[in-house]
Amino acid sequence: MSIQDRFCPKCGKPTENEGFCNECQVSSTKWYSCDKRAMSTHCPSCDAIKIQSTWTDSTRERAEIAPDLARSAVHLHPDVKKAVIDVTVVDMTVNRSRAYLEIQGELYDKPVHEKCTVELVWHKEQCDRCNRISGSYYEGVVQVRAEGRIPNKYEIMMAQTIAQQTEDNLQSGGERLSFINDMNEIRDGLDIIIGSQHIGTLICKNIIAKMGGRYTTHPKLVGEKNGRQLFRITYALRIPRFQKQDIVLSRGRYAEVDRVESNHIRVMDLSDGMFRAIKDDDVERIVGNARDSIEAQVVFSDKDIIGILDPDTARTIEFKKFAWMCARPGDHLNILRDGEQIIVVR
Numbered sequence: 001m002s003i004q005d006r007f008c009p010k011c012g013k014p015t016e017n018e019g020f021c022n023e024c025q026v027s028s029t030k031w032y033s034c035d036k037r038a039m040s041t042h043c044p045s046c047d048a049i050k051i052q053s054t055w056t057d058s059t060r061e062r063a064e065i066a067p068d069l070a071r072s073a074v075h076l077h078p079d080v081k082k083a084v085i086d087v088t089v090v091d092m093t094v095n096r097s098r099a100y101l102e103i104q105g106e107l108y109d110k111p112v113h114e115k116c117t118v119e120l121v122w123h124k125e126q127c128d129r130c131n132r133i134s135g136s137y138y139e140g141v142v143q144v145r146a147e148g149r150i151p152n153k154y155e156i157m158m159a160q161t162i163a164q165q166t167e168d169n170l171q172s173g174g175e176r177l178s179f180i181n182d183m184n185e186i187r188d189g190l191d192i193i194i195g196s197q198h199i200g201t202l203i204c205k206n207i208i209a210k211m212g213g214r215y216t217t218h219p220k221l222v223g224e225k226n227g228r229q230l231f232r233i234t235y236a237l238r239i240p241r242f243q244k245q246d247i248v249l250s251r252g253r254y255a256e257v258d259r260v261e262s263n264h265i266r267v268m269d270l271s272d273g274m275f276r277a278i279k280d281d282d283v284e285r286i287v288g289n290a291r292d293s294i295e296a297q298v299v300f301s302d303k304d305i306i307g308i309l310d311p312d313t314a315r316t317i318e319f320k321k322f323a324w325m326c327a328r329p330g331d332h333l334n335i336l337r338d339g340e341q342i343i344v345v346r
């Protein structure tokens with residue numbers, strides 16, 4: 001049979017095809033379908049979006065989501081090529097929008113074109129994370145304390161910042177349930193209430209990396225869920241007794257802490273400017289921290305003596321000048337008080 005002898009069994013026109021001609025193929029093919037409704041579920045508190053049964057954080061606005069949501073209602077026959085779907089969205093109410101779709105493409109080399117309307121439903125549902133937070137669900141507590149003393153304001157602030165950064169990193173990495181439920185400053189330090197054990201471990205490691213110290217974990221059985229035992233973990237974190245810039249008194253000499261090691265500290269001796277190591281046990285007491293020092297003006301300075309103006313009494317006080325103190329009249333030195341004693345710190 002030659003090509004010219006082929007005829008479409010439907011319309012009788014000559015065709016190159018074995019069966020129906022292209023036009024009849026197009027008209028007998030259901031090339032698209034359009035769902036009447038498409039639903040988007042989002043969390044009203046944090047804007048997370050639920051896709052199938054999984055929550056994902058999103059920064060996309062409703063206007064951005066709407067066209068994609070509308071397109072997801074359209075199902076095309078696999079033979080449709082070069083499909084383009086134009087979407088116009090009209091918001092009806094807070095919970096409803098209407099999307100007008102124009103679908104264009106090619107089917108068996110013939111252009112096809114259709115219109116449909118999709119009802120967009122904006123459904124609100126509290127997400128897994130907000131649900132846990134509002135239900136005060138938690139998996140552990142990081143207790144930030146200091147060895148043999150109470151952490152100061154600066155340390156509490158630093159621990160808070162590190163904890164928040166840890167949370168930010170985990171959240172942007174998609175670990176939605178690694179959240180911080182609450183942070184409470186208490187007399188002894190800081191309690192960080194956490195949503196997962198992973199964030200607890202990471203907060204401890206990150207704080208220790210910056211501030212030193214160590215932590216131990218103490219699990220406590222709190223119940224059972226679906227045959228699994230539920231534990232709540234206390235992360236007892238102890239930052240070291242000493243911290244950088246502490247002024248300590250050891251064997252009658254003042255020294256400033258430069259580095260904290262496991263059982264000794266590296267200090268700069270404030271009387272000779274030399275660096276040395278002191279065993280923790282050889283520290284008589286912590287006088288203060290150089291961060292809390294105040295400025296005092298240098299009145300005069302010669303080879304061995306330096307004179308500063310005591311900001312409290314306006315009297316001039318003389319010191320033996322050490323090599324590390326480079327000061328000219330008019331300059332300022334940082335001082336710290338230890339009772340009657342004035343200490344010039346770095």
Ligand SMILES: [Zn+2]
Nearest residue numbers: 008011021024
């Ligand atoms: Zn035909």
Ligand SMILES: [Zn+2]
Nearest residue numbers: 043046127130
């Ligand atoms: Zn949420």
